[in-house]
Amino acid sequence: MRMFLVFALTASLLPGCGSGVKDSSAEPAVSGQGGILRFTSVATDRGLIFSHHPGKERRYYFPEIMCAGAAFFDSDGDNDLDVLLIDAREETEPAGIAGTRSSCRLFRQDDKRFLDVTESAGLTDHGYGMGVAAGDVNNDGRPDFYVTCVGADSLYLNLGENRFQNISEAAGIQNDRWSASACFVDFDRDGWLDLFVTNYVDYQPFAPCRDGSGRDDYCNPAIFPRTTDRLFRNVTANSSDGSPKFIDVSVAAGIAGRAGAGLGVLCGDFNGDFWPDLYVANDGHANFLWMNQRDGTFRDEAVLMGVANDVVGRGQGSMGLASGDLNADGLPDILVTNLEGENNAVYASVQGGVFTEISRELGLFGPSLPSTGFGVVLEDFDHDGDLDAAVANGRVRRPGDADQTASRSNGKTESGLDVFWNDYSERSQLFENAGSGGEFAEQAHPDDQFSRDLAVSRALVSGDFDNDGDIDLLSTQIAGPVRLYENQTASKGNWISIRVIDPALGGRDAYGSVVSVTADKSRVSRYANPASSYLSSCDPRVHFGIGGSDRVDRIDVIWPDGVAEEFPEALANQFLILKRGEGKRP
Amino acid sequence: MSTEPPLSQNSRDCGGRLPARPTRFVIAFGIVIFAAVVLSAIGFWNFRPAKSPPQVDLSQANADIAALIQKSREQVINSPGNAAAWGRLGMELFAHEWETEAAFCFEQAAELNGSEPKWPYLHALTVMSGDREKAAILLRQAIGSRTDFGVARNRLGELLLESNALKEAEAELVIAHRSHPDALRPLLALARVAWLGGRPDEAKRWAQDAAAKDPSLRSVHELLAMICQATGDRAAADREMKIAESLPDRPLEWDDPIAADVLSRRRDTRWKSMQAEELLASGDYSRGIRLLQQILTLDKGEPKVFSILGRALTEVGDLQSAMIVLTDAATLHPDSADIHFQKGSTLFLRGEFNAARESFENAIRLKPDFALALFNLANTMEQLGDSENALAAYRRSVAAQPSLVPGYTGAAKILVSRGEKSAAGELLQSALIVSPGNSTVADMMRELSETEATPQETEKKSD
Numbered sequence A: 001m002r003m004f005l006v007f008a009l010t011a012s013l014l015p016g017c018g019s020g021v022k023d024s025s026a027e028p029a030v031s032g033q034g035g036i037l038r039f040t041s042v043a044t045d046r047g048l049i050f051s052h053h054p055g056k057e058r059r060y061y062f063p064e065i066m067c068a069g070a071a072f073f074d075s076d077g078d079n080d081l082d083v084l085l086i087d088a089r090e091e092t093e094p095a096g097i098a099g100t101r102s103s104c105r106l107f108r109q110d111d112k113r114f115l116d117v118t119e120s121a122g123l124t125d126h127g128y129g130m131g132v133a134a135g136d137v138n139n140d141g142r143p144d145f146y147v148t149c150v151g152a153d154s155l156y157l158n159l160g161e162n163r164f165q166n167i168s169e170a171a172g173i174q175n176d177r178w179s180a181s182a183c184f185v186d187f188d189r190d191g192w193l194d195l196f197v198t199n200y201v202d203y204q205p206f207a208p209c210r211d212g213s214g215r216d217d218y219c220n221p222a223i224f225p226r227t228t229d230r231l232f233r234n235v236t237a238n239s240s241d242g243s244p245k246f247i248d249v250s251v252a253a254g255i256a257g258r259a260g261a262g263l264g265v266l267c268g269d270f271n272g273d274f275w276p277d278l279y280v281a282n283d284g285h286a287n288f289l290w291m292n293q294r295d296g297t298f299r300d301e302a303v304l305m306g307v308a309n310d311v312v313g314r315g316q317g318s319m320g321l322a323s324g325d326l327n328a329d330g331l332p333d334i335l336v337t338n339l340e341g342e343n344n345a346v347y348a349s350v351q352g353g354v355f356t357e358i359s360r361e362l363g364l365f366g367p368s369l370p371s372t373g374f375g376v377v378l379e380d381f382d383h384d385g386d387l388d389a390a391v392a393n394g395r396v397r398r399p400g401d402a403d404q405t406a407s408r409s410n411g412k413t414e415s416g417l418d419v420f421w422n423d424y425s426e427r428s429q430l431f432e433n434a435g436s437g438g439e440f441a442e443q444a445h446p447d448d449q450f451s452r453d454l455a456v457s458r459a460l461v462s463g464d465f466d467n468d469g470d471i472d473l474l475s476t477q478i479a480g481p482v483r484l485y486e487n488q489t490a491s492k493g494n495w496i497s498i499r500v501i502d503p504a505l506g507g508r509d510a511y512g513s514v515v516s517v518t519a520d521k522s523r524v525s526r527y528a529n530p531a532s533s534y535l536s537s538c539d540p541r542v543h544f545g546i547g548g549s550d551r552v553d554r555i556d557v558i559w560p561d562g563v564a565e566e567f568p569e570a571l572a573n574q575f576l577i578l579k580r581g582e583g584k585r586p
Numbered sequence B: 001m002s003t004e005p006p007l008s009q010n011s012r013d014c015g016g017r018l019p020a021r022p023t024r025f026v027i028a029f030g031i032v033i034f035a036a037v038v039l040s041a042i043g044f045w046n047f048r049p050a051k052s053p054p055q056v057d058l059s060q061a062n063a064d065i066a067a068l069i070q071k072s073r074e075q076v077i078n079s080p081g082n083a084a085a086w087g088r089l090g091m092e093l094f095a096h097e098w099e100t101e102a103a104f105c106f107e108q109a110a111e112l113n114g115s116e117p118k119w120p121y122l123h124a125l126t127v128m129s130g131d132r133e134k135a136a137i138l139l140r141q142a143i144g145s146r147t148d149f150g151v152a153r154n155r156l157g158e159l160l161l162e163s164n165a166l167k168e169a170e171a172e173l174v175i176a177h178r179s180h181p182d183a184l185r186p187l188l189a190l191a192r193v194a195w196l197g198g199r200p201d202e203a204k205r206w207a208q209d210a211a212a213k214d215p216s217l218r219s220v221h222e223l224l225a226m227i228c229q230a231t232g233d234r235a236a237a238d239r240e241m242k243i244a245e246s247l248p249d250r251p252l253e254w255d256d257p258i259a260a261d262v263l264s265r266r267r268d269t270r271w272k273s274m275q276a277e278e279l280l281a282s283g284d285y286s287r288g289i290r291l292l293q294q295i296l297t298l299d300k301g302e303p304k305v306f307s308i309l310g311r312a313l314t315e316v317g318d319l320q321s322a323m324i325v326l327t328d329a330a331t332l333h334p335d336s337a338d339i340h341f342q343k344g345s346t347l348f349l350r351g352e353f354n355a356a357r358e359s360f361e362n363a364i365r366l367k368p369d370f371a372l373a374l375f376n377l378a379n380t381m382e383q384l385g386d387s388e389n390a391l392a393a394y395r396r397s398v399a400a401q402p403s404l405v406p407g408y409t410g411a412a413k414i415l416v417s418r419g420e421k422s423a424a425g426e427l428l429q430s431a432l433i434v435s436p437g438n439s440t441v442a443d444m445m446r447e448l449s450e451t452e453a454t455p456q457e458t459e460k461k462s463d
Helices: B006-012 B020-047 B063-078 B083-095 B099-112 B118-127 B132-145 B150-162 B166-179 B184-196 B200-213 B218-230 B234-246 B257-263 B269-281 B285-298 B303-315 B319-332 B337-349 B353-366 B371-383 B387-400 B405-417 B421-434 B439-450 B455-462
Strands: A039-041 A070-073 A082-086 A104-110 A113-116 A128-135 A144-150 A154-160 A163-166 A179-185 A194-199 A230-234 A246-248 A262-268 A277-282 A288-292 A298-300 A321-324 A333-336 A345-349 A355-357 A373-379 A388-393 A429-433 A440-442 A457-463 A472-477 A483-487 A494-502 A514-519 A522-527 A542-547 A554-558 A564-567 A575-579
Touching: A070 A128, A070 A457, A070 A472, A082 A128, A082 A472, A144 A179, A144 A194, A194 A262, A194 A277, A262 A321, A277 A321, A321 A373, A373 A472, A388 A457, A494 A514, A514 A542, A522 A542, A554 A575, B063 B083, B083 B099, B083 B118, B083 B257, B099 B118, B118 B132, B118 B150, B118 B257, B132 B150, B150 B166, B150 B184, B166 B184, B184 B200, B184 B218, B200 B218, B218 B234, B269 B285, B269 B303, B285 B303, B303 B319, B303 B337, B319 B337, B337 B353, B337 B371, B353 B371, B371 B387, B371 B405, B387 B405, B405 B421, B405 B439, B421 B439
Parallel strands: A128 A179, A179 A262, A373 A457, A494 A575
Antiparallel strands: A039 A483, A070 A082, A082 A104, A104 A113, A128 A144, A144 A154, A154 A163, A179 A194, A194 A230, A230 A246, A262 A277, A277 A288, A288 A298, A321 A333, A333 A345, A345 A355, A373 A388, A388 A429, A429 A440, A457 A472, A472 A483, A494 A542, A514 A522, A514 A554, A554 A564
């Protein structure tokens, strides 16, 4: 976010959300030969009709410029992705935290159409929603979800048959802070998904902030105290009745020892020890890299590992996160979206466990400077064997040359955007990877709608919602309709999509597994955990583009506890479910 | 056999002299044309249509800002050829975040006085975040006017470093370092250039030089820690991290007298209240309070100003005036948790515990994670003899802010008084994790360990 004093300047590795670790000795399957990326907006056609309501519009209530999240997850176990969208509250409501509008909307997918089942699912709790994380907290094979809010967060247990229950209090979850992104992660490898929640600033909703000239605008987070993130350990195993239980271990685990302004969180194994680590994007402050000490505690090594600040040592306005092997060196890299005037940063891991920023070398420096990046995903959209990038953009402060009367008018622009929000809108961006560690090129088909639509975009979620084998996108925008983009990139290569589950854990998705496929002597890996981007939870399946290969020669899975299994070859262009125990121990 | 005319022959002779009369004519004509062009240019320069100073929408600006900008605009209108007038207007616009308009003014100022490096430098600052190439050109222009312009050269070096133009960055930074060998800024930037250039040993030397000159800069130790980590010297890396973490965690900022001059022109309420806070922090309560009162006579729209004033008056013991300010504020800004909190604190000091409780509860209703309000509510509850609710409020205060050590100790004291020593011990352990070496907590831990578990606790454990 922009510094309060302008002169101060003068002064996952994830399945759905993309991550890859490539064997440095192998060649990419097909490198840089993908088609021109093209996404078509299909939300209305598919029945996904929802417009986000920021609540206290035009009153510069700070949280409204930062929301809202979304998730792709299979809520009903019918093997297609449903959509959860986060909402806020009605404008007419009082300033208190409680509201009367549900903090989320659930859309179940049936016959390729989305149907709003919020009420029947029992999701009628109120609150000013921000983000979402999905994961099975009681190992019953059904994904549950957690909604972060301005005020008390909510944990919803999936009861089956499209019913959910808010169990926050009973489960021992209490986080009254303004929280943002969250992720489920089994940090202690006991088989139960724990919960990490980023908390943003200690906001006091007083009068609108003003810029130096006295014009009303959204606040700069630097004027509010920083807060600490939360880690809740899942202790359901000790629960007498089997109901989900968590205890707050933020202090004991060391997480509470660092105050920041957390917005994004990414789970991954950043030192190859098969224990999950956590990377946190802080707004206007050094980012954290919580390295798992394997004893229930974490240590922030962001500074030591070179992923805390920009190249001149300044904290940036970091928002969204994605991870993957962007320079094809076989090691995980981190992509961080930042504020306008700062570049979206790519930190590439190098020898010695230290990262270095390679945004310029990858061609991602210049194109990101004019925009404020929020949601970000790394996926192989064109199935050419390397990761492409998509970034959802939208300003947080009105540009200096904005029409001052616009902020006080109620009309719509020609493109249908509310005049008030038009000042904050930006185009999102698509970047195609040239492969072999080469440059990214910002490109899109002339008919691409993802990069053409103007919006104040925030969450960006990736997943194959139509089960046609390619990765689609969903983005949220403030005070506007949700956008669902179907991937219609021509001349795509082959693909394979893999879900990893552990029957011993109720058949739940094995978050924290590393899945590797080898095709035509090329080996690519992905880390299974759907939490990344910004306020988002992506498709829990891991997706691989394999270019011209018609099969994968082998599939290797390293399960979250470090146990490895090898699965046999498989034909391309299919969805696989790999169950722990059914592979061969190497 | 025919002979060619001499003229033709001569005209082909490159080494020969041209005929005298036409040459003089051409030269004279050329001079006349040249003079005409020069005179036209001078005439155009002096009598070209004067550019107008930019118009800005002052409708939302406070009276001070509006008056300041209007006055400077008039000076430019009256003296459009005065570079200083344009520059002053630019600085005032820049100070109040009209960057585009400020850039235009700096451009005019630089055009009128090309020898003043300040104008291209300030122009560079206005475009730095949006157009780095232009910023670099302007910074070079500033340095061209004054080669010892250290601030501009350092900025240029850092800009080039950020753009990965490492060789160019290094060249500028080496000059900056040679011009000012004691300056920390080029040393640190040179260390970063060497690090990014794959020369960790050299990077370490530059950073060590910087650390030797000023060991209090956190960034230097952080950089050293990273270099040591990368080169496999984990012990040194840990050592440097420990030093870094013992230093204040502030954004990296460098002295810049020109930017400071711009900042000093700010007249907006938030800036003034920040100045007032600085005065209060330095112990100058009378000036701080006076400034806050002045702000409130102009602008009652910022609840935070009331809150700061109320706190300042409370701190100097003028509880009556504080109550007047805070009661007024609570009426004007009933949704401000901060004002209710401050009012509660003042009421507490006046011994009005029931009213204080009500104010803290109002603050918490508006902001449920208000850790200090929860802590103060706990204190108030203790005064009212309600230890049960006091304990709950202490627990909520540390849940909201785990680093709030007095929250742990307050709760622990209540638990000890009830004989629940192991629960108290757990809270104190948490306090020690968030504040290692805290002597108050350590003393309480010691006292606790010297006493044995109560019979009730032993009974509970056996259950």
